[in-house]
Amino acid sequence: MTEEIIIAGFGGQGVLSMGKILAYSGIMQNQEVSWMPSYGPEMRGGTANVTVILSDDRISSPVLKKFDTAIILNQQSMDKFVNEVKPGGTLLYDPNGITHHPERRDINIYRIPGAALAVEMGNPQTFNMIIMGGFLKIKPIVLLENVKKGLEKSLPERHHKLIPLNIQAIQKGSDSVETVHTV
Template sequence: MTEEIIIAGFGGQGVLSMGKILAYSGIMQDQEVSWMPSYGPEMRGGTANVTVIISDNRISSPVLKKFDTAIILNQQSMDKFESDVKPGGTLLYDPNGITSHPERKDINIFKIPGAALAAEMGNPKTFNMIVLGAFLKVKPIVAIENVKKGLEKSLPERHHKLIPLNIEAIQKGMVNVESVNSI
């Protein structure tokens, strides 16, 4: 199994930390992982993206052009990355702030109202974990107990009290993800 993922949105949405938790979860189940933050000229424009690869085998390039899954959290990223999903791949997005919705027919498209659900939970910082939950429902590449272990590893001890809230947010994402296009 190899899953090549791009997570893209605004800086401050928790894009990089979502990728880090996903990568740590992969390590917890003995897989190879890489986490490569955006290093294109676009990084000055306020967008943030990270390429995460989880694989049973040694990972070649940490920098990719085509992805199995794109997790898209703003319009700029939609414009940039919709076309970079491999045919038969998956696009997951939050419709909040999206003006032109994805139109491809050769990929599976899902949406998760992450921003709205985070507001409902009363904590906008749960946003990225809601989106992660939606992703893991669609692509169960890491087990939830390994995500929990990943959180324990990646969060400093003083923040461990927040882990139950994060798990709750992941579960909320799992329940609320919706299919938009199925191939």
């Protein structure tokens, strides 16, 4: 199994940390992992994306042109990456702020209202874990117990008290992902 993923959105949405947690979760499952972030100089509001590769085999290069899965969190990222999903691949997106919804018919498309659910949970910082939960429902490539270990590894110890809230957000996302189109 090899899964090549792009996670893209604005800085401040937890794009890079979602990728890091996913990568650590893969490490906890003894997978080969690549994590390659890309972001602008802005602290908040600039574009950010990360490519993550999880594989049972050695990874030859972290540089990708096409992706098995794209997790899209803003319109700019949708415009840039919607056509970079491999035919038969998967696109998961948060509709908040998306004005041009994906129309491809050769990929699986899922939607998750992560921003709205984070507000509903009373903590906007759970947004990225809600999205992660939706992704793991669609593609259970890492086990929840390994995601918990990934959270422990990637979060500073002073934030470990937030792990139960993050697990709750993952479950909320898993329960809330909606199918738009499947091939």
